[in-house]
Amino acid sequence: MTPAAAPLDLSATLRAAGYTEPELHRLLGITVPDDVGLLNQAPALERLARDYSAAATLIRLFFLETAEPEQHVARVLARRGCADLVALGMLRRRSGKLQARVRIDAVGGQYFVADRRFQGADRAALRLPNGDAVYPASSDSLMLRDAVVVPGARHLLDLCTGSGIQALQLAGSTERVVAVDVNPRAAAAADFNARLNGVENVDVRVGDLYAPVRGERFDVIIANPPFVASPYANAPSYHSGGPRGDRILRRIIAGLGRHLREGGRAFAITHLALRGGEDVQSVASKWFRDFPGRALVLVVETGTPVDLAAAQALFALGRGLEAYAAEVRRWVEYLRRRRIERVSVLLIAAERGVQRSVEVVDAQPRVLPIPLAPAPVERIKKWLG
Numbered sequence: 499m500t501p502a503a504a505p506l507d508l509s510a511t512l513r514a515a516g517y518t519e520p521e522l523h524r525l526l527g528i529t530v531p532d533d534v535g536l537l538n539q540a541p542a543l544e545r546l547a548r549d550y551s552a553a554a555t556l557i558r559l560f561f562l563e564t565a566e567p568e569q570h571v572a573r574v575l576a577r578r579g580c581a582d583l584v585a586l587g588m589l590r591r592r593s594g595k596l597q598a599r600v601r602i603d604a605v606g607g608q609y610f611v612a613d614r615r616f617q618g619a620d621r622a623a624l625r626l627p628n629g630d631a632v633y634p635a636s637s638d639s640l641m642l643r644d645a646v647v648v649p650g651a652r653h654l655l656d657l658c659t660g661s662g663i664q665a666l667q668l669a670g671s672t673e674r675v676v677a678v679d680v681n682p683r684a685a686a687a688a689d690f691n692a693r694l695n696g697v698e699n700v701d702v703r704v705g706d707l708y709a710p711v712r713g714e715r716f717d718v719i720i721a722n723p724p725f726v727a728s729p730y731a732n733a734p735s736y737h738s739g740g741p742r743g744d745r746i747l748r749r750i751i752a753g754l755g756r757h758l759r760e761g762g763r764a765f766a767i768t769h770l771a772l773r774g775g776e777d778v779q780s781v782a783s784k785w786f787r788d789f790p791g792r793a794l795v796l797v798v799e800t801g802t803p804v805d806l807a808a809a810q811a812l813f814a815l816g817r818g819l820e821a822y823a824a825e826v827r828r829w830v831e832y833l834r835r836r837r838i839e840r841v842s843v844l845l846i847a848a849e850r851g852v853q854r855s856v857e858v859v860d861a862q863p864r865v866l867p868i869p870l871a872p873a874p875v876e877r878i879k880k881w882l883g
């Protein structure tokens with residue numbers, strides 16, 4: 499089956515209708531797409547209740563993934579546009595309503611089609627090939643994108659491309675990007691997204707990490723690999739990074755020497771699950787033992803196994819609170835059995851060159867609480883005299 503071709507005018511239509519990142523943030527009060535999850539999808543919908551503007555209609559359809567009356571969608575996309583998107587496999591018609599078969603995230607002036615967050619993947623959407631669900635643009639995607647510095651880079655490699663977000667966001671500031679994903683469905687979605695955004699210098703390849711770029715060298719290598727220390731051995735390809743979270747990342751770092759040009763840079767994001775007595779420095783030093791250059795590892799957040807379990811188990815909420823509680827226990831037991839005591843989120847930058855070092859920096863936000871107004875109890879005491 500050949501995946502559908504992205505209609506060139508769709509992104510212009512979405513933009514003209516106000517389906518843009520600033521408008522999404524303003525109308526929903528969010529800063530990253532996954533600020534709306536299963537827990538708060540309903541309140542997010544309520545924020546837009548009785549808002550029949552073009553932007554709100556498209557947010558419900560493509561971002562909150564609810565079915566919209568066809569006449570509302572037709573006011574934005576016209577009857578013909580609705581019919582075209584149904585034929586394309588992007589929308590489905592059911593009892594007078596239209597439902598999106600993929601989600602669309604608006605990020606940095608571009609659009610990213612991926613599998614749905616709330617409704618589950620629609621396998622035949624856009625005639626995408628079979629494969630694990632395509633990871634939608636999320637906070638980790640954006641944290642990595644914001645950390646990448648690529649002045650003058652001509653030849654870029656995006657490993658684990660998923661929806662293609664890293665490759666496409668950087669395509670404008672470089673000559674050529676190769677984007678690789680092991681999941682054919684993700685690679686097809688990245689290709690669709692390149693065309694959706696009119697980007698012509700991204701070459702998407704299917705394969706395991708460096709296999710599709712054997713013998714090639716790059717100025718910049720970016721990777722957002724699967725990094726969750728997960729109890730699920732058969733998890734979707736975007737998810738599990740083995741018991742410590744670094745199973746794929748270690749292979750990515752091991753290949754940097756072969757694929758980075760002299761002076762070339764690499765950027766990655768990962769989780770790292772640590773046992774008592776272990777520290778980031780000793781693990782990171784092992785990762786970069788054979789790397790001919792220097793590396794900076796920023797610890798941007800650290801949590802307990804319970805924090806990780808509470809967040810990762812959220813997917814089970816759709817089956818009810820009992821299912822969620824069971825899932826939290828499963829994750830906590832898995833991490834405890836492996837004697838994991840904390841899980842850090844790391845941002846990694848590396849540069850190939852003569853200097854060899856691995857520097858770990860605690861970059862967790864330090865917040866100083868400064869009360870701007872007296873506490874309620876102080877006001878009550880003052881009022882009482």
Ligand SMILES: C[S@@+](CC[C@H](N)C(=O)[O-])C[C@H]1O[C@@H](n2cnc3c(N)ncnc32)[C@H](O)[C@@H]1O
Nearest residue numbers: 639658659660679680681706707722724735736
């Ligand atoms: C967390 S998602 C990241 C997607 C995207 N780069 C982003 O920043 O949102 C990880 C992606 O890595 C891909 N992947 C997993 N193992 C891989 C491998 N061995 N080689 C290439 N891609 C892989 C998955 O299919 C998935 O699309």
